[in-house]
Amino acid sequence: MNAHDPAWAQHRLLASRRREFLGAPIHALTMAETLAIADEAMTLRRPLHHVVVNVAKLVNMRNNAELHEDVATADVVNVDGIGVLWGARLCGVALPERVAGVDIMINLLSLCDTRGYRLFLLGAEQSVLDAVRMRLARDHPGLVVAGMRNGYFKPEDEAGIVEAINASGADCLLVAMPTPRKERFLKRYRDELTPSFVMGVGGSFDVYGGKVARAPKLVQAAGLEWLFRVAQEPRRLWRRYYDTNTAYAALLCRELWGRRGRRKVDL
Known part of the structure; x- marks a missing residue:
């Protein structure tokens, strides 16, 4: 059994970079720093739970x-959305950059390949998993995929899935399920x-397997990635x-107004 390691809260970098925005904890980390912490966790075999907001x-x-x-008790909380990055900065919360979940995943695949870490993929449709497997074979032929399981299962199947993940000997588990299902599964x-x-x-x-196209970098930088997604699936997403x-x-707006009021009181 791999018990949760509370010592991550005292980790020098994580403790010094922990911030709060709209009642949620976030860590002011770069992509390189995030990957270094993931590498440290897998090298030392210290369990670390990561989320993005x-x-x-x-x-x-x-x-x-x-x-x-589920989010507040995670060990590392990265800022995924450009709207969160801009909003936090507007409220005086200093953040170095956006660290998008899909970019973390893509970098993790390279890290696992280079460092010899074993990977388990859980979630998405079976056809998507098959496409991911084919692309991984091209992009990272040396990567060891310890196991894969689609995300279509019942609550009574969860214990068996956890057993299969553990039996695989995986060092890294990526869970591709919607919010809040993935957060609940990982916390549970x-x-x-x-x-x-x-x-x-x-x-x-879905992005890595080619089912869904990702917005061009200029669209991402402009903060309009959400609009690109709506254009792909308007009925479902608008x-x-x-x-x-x-x-x-x-x-x-309420946060900014509240901060303005507090500044007046301090004066």
Whole structure:
């Protein structure tokens, strides 16, 4: 059994870079620093639970106590969304850069290949997993994929899946399921999973496997990646983004107004 290691909270870099924004913990880390911590966890075999936050997750955390707990108790919390990066900076929270979950995953694949870490992939459709396997064989022929399992399973199947993950000897577990399902799964089995680095990657398998196109870098830099996604699946996504973006704008306005009021009191 791989019990949770509370010592990560005292890790020099993580302790010095922990911030808070809209009631959520975040770490002011670069991509290189994030990968170095993942490498450290897998080298030392110290269990580390990683999550990312974007606008939708920040909004949903306000109304979902379980999701808030799942994120707040993770060891590393990166800023995925450009909207969170800009909003935090606007509120005076210094962050070095956006560290997107899909980019972390792609870099982790290279890290695991180079360092000989074993990988387990959980989630997405079986056809997507098959496409991911084929691309990995091209991109990283030396990478050891210890196991794969699609994300279509019932709650009663979870114990067996955890057993299969542990039996695989994987060092790194990537979970491609939607929020809050992936966060709940990783929190629920945190003390049982033996991979040293576990991370929820959402729809990143869909991107890597070619099912979903990622926005061009200029669109990402402009903060319009969400609009690119809506254009691909308008019926499914337009209301979700409308609701979360407007809710986030309201939260941000209240936060800025509150900070303005506190500054006046201090004067």
